[in-house]
Amino acid sequence: MADLVKLTINDRHLEVPAGTLVIEAAKRNGIEIPSFCYYEGLALQAACRMCLVEVEKAPKLMVACTLPVAEGMVVRTETPTVQQARKSMLEFLLSNHPLDCPVCDKGGECELQDMVFRYGAGESRFTEQKVHEDEKQWSPVVFFDMPRCILCFRCVRICGEGMGVNALGVVNRGVLSEIAPNKGDHLECDECGMCIDICPVGALTSGTYRYKTRPWEMEHVGTICTHCSNGCKTTLGVRNDKIIRGNNRDRSGINGEFLCIKGRYAFDFSDHPDRLQTPLVRTGGKLQPASWSQALEVVAKNFQDVKQRGGRFGVIGSNHTTNEENYYLQKFARQVLMTNNIDHHRTGDVLTLLDALSGRNEALATTQDLYQSKAILVVAAELALEHPFLSFQIRANYRHHQAHVYAVTSQPVREDKTATVIVRAAPGAELSAVESLREKLKAEPELIILYGDAIKGDGVRKLVAFGTSLGIPVKYVPLVDYSNSRGAVDMGLMPELLPGYQPSQAFGLTWADMLASEDLGALWVIGANPLKNAELRARNAFMVVQEMFLTDTAQIADVVLPAASAYEKSGTVTNVCGEVQRLKRAIQTMGAKPDLEIIGLIAKEMDAAAVVGPWTSDSVFEEIRKNVRGYDVPVAMIATGGAAQTMPVNGRIAVESRTDLIRSTHDNLFTSGTLGRYSKMLNSVLERRLNYH
Amino acid sequence: MTFSPELEAKFDKLLKSYPPGRQRAAMVPMLLFAQDEVGSVTRELVDEVAKRVGVQALQVDEVITYYSMLHRKPLGKHHVQICTNISCLLTGGEELWKHACAKLGIGHKEVTPDGRISLEEVECIGACSWAPALQVNYDFHHQVTPEKLDQLLDRLRKLT
Amino acid sequence: MLYNEPSPLEVRVLSRRFGLPNSASIDTYLATDGYKALRKALEMKPEEIIEEVKTSNLRGRGGAGFSTGMKWSFVPRTSPKPKYIVVNADESEPVTCKDRVLIENDPHQLIEGMLIAALAADAHAGYIYIRGEYRYLIDILDTAIAEAYQHGYLGKNILGTSFSFDAYTHTGAGAYECGEESALLESLEGKRGIPRIRPPFPAVVGAFQCPTVLNNVETYCAAPAIIRDGGAAFAALGVPKAGGTKLTCLTGHVNKPGVYELPLGFSVDKMINEVGGGIRGGKKLKAFIPGGSSCPVLTAAECEGLTMDYDAMAKRKTMLGSGGVVIMDEDTCMVKVALRIMRFYAHESCGWCIPCREGTSWLRKTLVRFHDGMGQRDDIGLIGDLAKNMLGRTFCPLGDAAALPTISIVEKWAAEFEAHLNGRPCPYENVSQLVMA
Numbered sequence A: 001m002a003d004l005v006k007l008t009i010n011d012r013h014l015e016v017p018a019g020t021l022v023i024e025a026a027k028r029n030g031i032e033i034p035s036f037c038y039y040e041g042l043a044l045q046a047a048c049r050m051c052l053v054e055v056e057k058a059p060k061l062m063v064a065c066t067l068p069v070a071e072g073m074v075v076r077t078e079t080p081t082v083q084q085a086r087k088s089m090l091e092f093l094l095s096n097h098p099l100d101c102p103v104c105d106k107g108g109e110c111e112l113q114d115m116v117f118r119y120g121a122g123e124s125r126f127t128e129q130k131v132h133e134d135e136k137q138w139s140p141v142v143f144f145d146m147p148r149c150i151l152c153f154r155c156v157r158i159c160g161e162g163m164g165v166n167a168l169g170v171v172n173r174g175v176l177s178e179i180a181p182n183k184g185d186h187l188e189c190d191e192c193g194m195c196i197d198i199c200p201v202g203a204l205t206s207g208t209y210r211y212k213t214r215p216w217e218m219e220h221v222g223t224i225c226t227h228c229s230n231g232c233k234t235t236l237g238v239r240n241d242k243i244i245r246g247n248n249r250d251r252s253g254i255n256g257e258f259l260c261i262k263g264r265y266a267f268d269f270s271d272h273p274d275r276l277q278t279p280l281v282r283t284g285g286k287l288q289p290a291s292w293s294q295a296l297e298v299v300a301k302n303f304q305d306v307k308q309r310g311g312r313f314g315v316i317g318s319n320h321t322t323n324e325e326n327y328y329l330q331k332f333a334r335q336v337l338m339t340n341n342i343d344h345h346r347t348g349d350v351l352t353l354l355d356a357l358s359g360r361n362e363a364l365a366t367t368q369d370l371y372q373s374k375a376i377l378v379v380a381a382e383l384a385l386e387h388p389f390l391s392f393q394i395r396a397n398y399r400h401h402q403a404h405v406y407a408v409t410s411q412p413v414r415e416d417k418t419a420t421v422i423v424r425a426a427p428g429a430e431l432s433a434v435e436s437l438r439e440k441l442k443a444e445p446e447l448i449i450l451y452g453d454a455i456k457g458d459g460v461r462k463l464v465a466f467g468t469s470l471g472i473p474v475k476y477v478p479l480v481d482y483s484n485s486r487g488a489v490d491m492g493l494m495p496e497l498l499p500g501y502q503p504s505q506a507f508g509l510t511w512a513d514m515l516a517s518e519d520l521g522a523l524w525v526i527g528a529n530p531l532k533n534a535e536l537r538a539r540n541a542f543m544v545v546q547e548m549f550l551t552d553t554a555q556i557a558d559v560v561l562p563a564a565s566a567y568e569k570s571g572t573v574t575n576v577c578g579e580v581q582r583l584k585r586a587i588q589t590m591g592a593k594p595d596l597e598i599i600g601l602i603a604k605e606m607d608a609a610a611v612v613g614p615w616t617s618d619s620v621f622e623e624i625r626k627n628v629r630g631y632d633v634p635v636a637m638i639a640t641g642g643a644a645q646t647m648p649v650n651g652r653i654a655v656e657s658r659t660d661l662i663r664s665t666h667d668n669l670f671t672s673g674t675l676g677r678y679s680k681m682l683n684s685v686l687e688r689r690l691n692y693h
Numbered sequence B: 001m002t003f004s005p006e007l008e009a010k011f012d013k014l015l016k017s018y019p020p021g022r023q024r025a026a027m028v029p030m031l032l033f034a035q036d037e038v039g040s041v042t043r044e045l046v047d048e049v050a051k052r053v054g055v056q057a058l059q060v061d062e063v064i065t066y067y068s069m070l071h072r073k074p075l076g077k078h079h080v081q082i083c084t085n086i087s088c089l090l091t092g093g094e095e096l097w098k099h100a101c102a103k104l105g106i107g108h109k110e111v112t113p114d115g116r117i118s119l120e121e122v123e124c125i126g127a128c129s130w131a132p133a134l135q136v137n138y139d140f141h142h143q144v145t146p147e148k149l150d151q152l153l154d155r156l157r158k159l160t
Numbered sequence C: 001m002l003y004n005e006p007s008p009l010e011v012r013v014l015s016r017r018f019g020l021p022n023s024a025s026i027d028t029y030l031a032t033d034g035y036k037a038l039r040k041a042l043e044m045k046p047e048e049i050i051e052e053v054k055t056s057n058l059r060g061r062g063g064a065g066f067s068t069g070m071k072w073s074f075v076p077r078t079s080p081k082p083k084y085i086v087v088n089a090d091e092s093e094p095v096t097c098k099d100r101v102l103i104e105n106d107p108h109q110l111i112e113g114m115l116i117a118a119l120a121a122d123a124h125a126g127y128i129y130i131r132g133e134y135r136y137l138i139d140i141l142d143t144a145i146a147e148a149y150q151h152g153y154l155g156k157n158i159l160g161t162s163f164s165f166d167a168y169t170h171t172g173a174g175a176y177e178c179g180e181e182s183a184l185l186e187s188l189e190g191k192r193g194i195p196r197i198r199p200p201f202p203a204v205v206g207a208f209q210c211p212t213v214l215n216n217v218e219t220y221c222a223a224p225a226i227i228r229d230g231g232a233a234f235a236a237l238g239v240p241k242a243g244g245t246k247l248t249c250l251t252g253h254v255n256k257p258g259v260y261e262l263p264l265g266f267s268v269d270k271m272i273n274e275v276g277g278g279i280r281g282g283k284k285l286k287a288f289i290p291g292g293s294s295c296p297v298l299t300a301a302e303c304e305g306l307t308m309d310y311d312a313m314a315k316r317k318t319m320l321g322s323g324g325v326v327i328m329d330e331d332t333c334m335v336k337v338a339l340r341i342m343r344f345y346a347h348e349s350c351g352w353c354i355p356c357r358e359g360t361s362w363l364r365k366t367l368v369r370f371h372d373g374m375g376q377r378d379d380i381g382l383i384g385d386l387a388k389n390m391l392g393r394t395f396c397p398l399g400d401a402a403a404l405p406t407i408s409i410v411e412k413w414a415a416e417f418e419a420h421l422n423g424r425p426c427p428y429e430n431v432s433q434l435v436m437a
Helices: A022-028 A080-096 A111-119 A154-162 A194-198 A261-265 A292-308 A323-336 A350-357 A367-372 A388-401 A414-418 A430-442 A458-469 A485-490 A511-516 A595-605 A617-627 A635-639 A673-677 A680-692 B005-015 B023-038 B043-053 B057-064 B086-090 B093-104 B146-158 C026-031 C036-043 C046-055 C068-073 C098-105 C107-121 C135-150 C181-188 C217-229 C231-237 C268-275 C310-315 C334-348 C354-374 C377-390 C398-412 C414-419
Strands: A004-009 A012-017 A052-055 A073-076 A142-144 A168-171 A178-181 A204-206 A219-224 A233-239 A242-247 A280-283 A286-289 A312-316 A375-379 A404-409 A419-424 A447-451 A474-478 A520-526 A542-547 A559-562 A571-574 A579-583 B078-083 B117-122 B134-136 B139-141 C084-089 C125-130 C166-171 C212-216 C245-252 C258-263 C285-289 C324-329
Touching: A004 A022, A012 A022, A022 A073, A052 A080, A080 A111, A080 C354, A080 C377, A142 A178, A154 A168, A154 A194, A154 A388, A168 B057, A178 B057, A194 A204, A219 A579, A242 A261, A261 A680, A280 A292, A292 A312, A292 A520, A292 A542, A292 A559, A292 A595, A312 A323, A312 A511, A323 A485, A323 A520, A323 A571, A323 A595, A323 A617, A350 A458, A350 A474, A350 A485, A367 A388, A375 A388, A375 A430, A388 A414, A404 A414, A404 A430, A414 A419, A419 A430, A430 A458, A447 A458, A458 A474, A485 A571, A571 A617, A579 A635, A673 A680, B005 B023, B005 B043, B023 B043, B023 B057, B023 C166, B043 B057, B078 B093, B078 B146, B086 B093, B086 C245, B086 C324, B086 C334, B093 B117, B093 B146, B117 B146, B134 B146, C026 C107, C026 C135, C036 C107, C036 C217, C046 C068, C046 C107, C046 C217, C046 C231, C068 C107, C068 C212, C084 C107, C084 C181, C084 C217, C098 C107, C098 C135, C098 C217, C098 C245, C107 C125, C107 C135, C107 C212, C107 C217, C125 C135, C125 C181, C135 C166, C181 C212, C212 C217, C217 C231, C245 C268, C258 C268, C285 C334, C334 C354, C334 C398, C334 C414, C354 C377, C354 C398, C377 C398, C377 C414, C398 C414
Parallel strands: A004 A073, A312 A520, A375 A404, A375 A447, A404 A419, A447 A474, A520 A542, A542 A559, B078 B117, C084 C125, C084 C212, C125 C166, C245 C324
Antiparallel strands: A004 A012, A052 A073, A142 A204, A168 A178, A219 A233, A233 A242, A280 A286, A280 A559, A571 A579, B078 B134, B134 B139, C245 C258, C285 C324
16 A cells, blocks of 8 residues: 555545545545546646646645645645636636537536536636637547637547557647647547547537437436447437437446447447337248237247157357346256257357366456556457457556556557567467467566467467466456357357356257258247358248347248347346446337347247246346356346456366357457448448548 | 658768657658758658658647648748847837738748748747848848848849 | 957856857867866766856756756766756747857857766767757757767767767757747657646656756856856856856847847846947837846836846846847837737747637737727736736746736836727837837
8 A cells, every 4th residue: 555645635634645646635535626638547738727726835826637645735726716717717718619508519518618607707808709610520420629629638648548549639739729630631540439528528529429419318328338248338328219329428337438439339220220120920931020929929839839849949049138138048948948959159268268277266357457467468369459448458557557568469459559578470370479478477477368269279278278387377368259248158058058167968059050950940049140151951940030130040030029139128248357247228129129028928928937937137137146156246236337257167167168169250340240230330430441441 | 752862861860869769859850851852841741751750640740730840831942031029029020021021922921923932920030139130041131121121032033 | 150249348258269260160169278178077076067066056047047056966867767968959038049159159168068967967968959940050060069079079988088978969840839848858859849747857857758957058058167167266257146147138229239248147227238338219218128028027117226137137026037138118119019929929839738828819819909909998907817817827837928028018018008098009100110220
């Protein structure tokens, strides 16, 4: 612990760690010192001069955002001089700031507006001509209105320091200074929108949100992003059952303020016109709209038939559905359909890692660990594009704690910028290249190793053996693709594994086997598109698909049931680091139902409801907590929006990983499987990028 | 982009003048010296300097828009910079400025149609004790009078 | 080359070689005690050099007037990082043109000064940051540096000792702000000249993030004399708390403007009337700027009994600054002066902090309008108010530099502002400011 320093702020006696800045010491003790340019975690600027305070014995007002506390320091934040100074700064700021609050997107949640309300300067003495520039569009996502900009440089810093992109800079000087994009008149960047959300005023506005609504007209629902596996909290702004925007300005999740383009903008698939809103049943060779009761009846009847004649079932689950849905689905398959033929698209080798660690649960890294560990090794992974939040954490760690970063990849990666050592290896040779780092890594006090899907099976065992041989505490992150890829494995959406990595009695068919099987009686696909580039051998199999869109798979189904998206349901998902978080329903889409409810209704229709139990997410989660090893996490922690790490194993796993089935799709920042294809925003960004290249 | 051997030699010397890994330090001198040869800071020059010192073009843009002697637009062959800051103001700098504008028919940062002479009203150039002063490119002219200015401008018009 | 006749009242220490034939050449330099101080300093311990500089009472000649000996002592000599010498030859403060003549006439004096500072700080490389407008000085210095290498005063094993030092010139490209030491360092590193947050000060974290001695040209140029003749002798030339001489740039409405080396504590009256030959046209003194356009402006009455030194100026609530003196006669329009000064600072504001960026721009616009006869009575109060709202609250001293002269003018010459009110044309506009030479 750092030494404590005693000081007083506004006659309150405080003790804070040495080195704390006065502005932080005040904030932690409930005293607000206003500021624009100060932003926790980013480089200090001392530019906005809003945080001027009186410090005894100082000849003039001091800037609280760069002033470290000192023993016996006496600070006053509300004296007439301080109040006058704040008011004068606001007056200066407003001199060139347009008073267009009524049409400004930021109105109602604008920091400048709030400060003027609180500290005065509402009346202007400025009668000269204002500096004006027309608004510019820098990308499909980012608009810039120069006159509104107060030059706090938050956007420049979040892009440079936070994202490692450096797409924004400052040009000109004096009153003509302005923020500029890296390509003259447009941006070439991650399109993450961090600059927009961090902007305290309406200078940077979002292509999806601008002029749509006012902040107070929305409900703000914090849920988990449904795209990649990083598990970022996204706070959805909802009006009239429509998602208007996504952000995480309240920094409520594991991701703080971080969100990538998908978390922030790619919610728009949810109201895509192609969204399925009514069940479809194949009649006369064509998929025809049907009522839910009709469709469920057809499903139940056919499932019963196949079961009665002893036919084979195939069940393919999803990387996006909740833990509850996955657990319930495998329970249904195993206890009602009496089959182990259940699988999902495996995107990373979690299984071998857990077996190799055999119970060393302390060797599983959390997203927070990535921010704190002294050393990090990235093997065969493009984190910035495929795991943007993990990449963000590593950069923050480097910035704040000078973490040593090692990158062993075949291509240049963004981690190179912060890397202590960069090793370039031919694709497939990354693992052997790690060996060259042995001596350096041995000297580290601790290490986290992240590895991509190229490392699997024996590769993972070798990597763990390497880690163990270093003689230092090593943690691992097995990279997987989607929002609940990890949970799908944990919940036993596998022919060889029951929930919690218990081997199943008799191994069922894998995904590939199901498609190749000649005598499959029924195929049930939930939130997956296995027939995108494949064919179903058993052409006469009865096929049910639960989906949001008429995918390649859904098109040849006998019954298609419209499913709710992650933003339309409750439940839990497990991220790449094994952290469980809770989804919160933001909207409802007419006609679609959550997969859990659909499975429950099918069970009911088959008179099997008693076998699978109630289909509420809370009751299923209770069952998971009891039955799935490592999931007995504190309910309060996740119920309040927190993340709880799961500790899935405590011994060897008596099943070999099917490495031939592990394949990452390597979705980048602008793609997201089926969801990505139905996001207008992602597509417009992709299109624009293509035009520039 | 190719430069004269003299300029390349200057660049080489500059890039060796700074500690290892600090070659960005050469950016401002490189831009100014190159501008003298190229005539202005062109897009091509920005990219070239960015490449040579190992930064993004945006970082060069940030720099060129900050320094008042770096110009994106071409200036005249003879860039006449008249100081009107305080010491020159008190001794007739403003009159010189107005006189030059009237005589050439151009204003601040403008170039005569023949591209020969450009004018700029500049801030203090460090010739205050010998005011009013002006610079033609880098050459100082001290205690300038309207008559001397006339002679100077006439000479510049004829100079090849 | 000299641009004005020297005055018999000068005490020529730093300018002793001015006017000698080929004064910039190393031969002239060596023939006139050149590099003797370096030989002496090579025999001294770093602490002894610093002690000698402290004894000299030399204070920074760039404008802030901080003790040079103290500044040199702050450099952590034992730090494993390389240490650097940086010369501030940006000379951007309006009314200042002394560093220019120091380099032009005696570049080796500056190089020797750098070498002495390098010995005191254990530095092995130095950069001379020269404003872009002074291109010809780069050529002069590059020549002098080449001469010094040839004669073994620069490079490896200087004069056969273990001491090595390399010197480089570096050009700016037009930015007043780069005269501020931390902005200069940013500029030296190839960035926009935005000042750094301090502490840490350049002595500890300076050029290329390493400990750095950063002084004005004139400050380094004083070092050879101090080491050669002793700190006490230098101190004795000045006043008790400020030793030596100061190059003074006499400008404005005097008969004999020029750069003169005067001992600290020199009478302002004598400077105007004897050194400067009195006010042109026998006019009366109206206003006086002692050290560059960022100083509060004094009235004629305030100049009575005033001497040119740091403390005397502080007592009159102004500053000795960089030595840029402006003499303004009775026909000068003070609104115009305030406007011109503000126009400069608005042009040069880097744009980093709110009060300077917005304040200078606002004041410039208001002063232009006011001088044009479109002012209102409220504007007079507003001008003073806005300047005070900048004062002491900006990120770097540029805000103060803009605010101080403005406040002094609007307070001391309020009547002139009144005279511009309500559409009345500037009462001074018809008086030709042009002096026919």
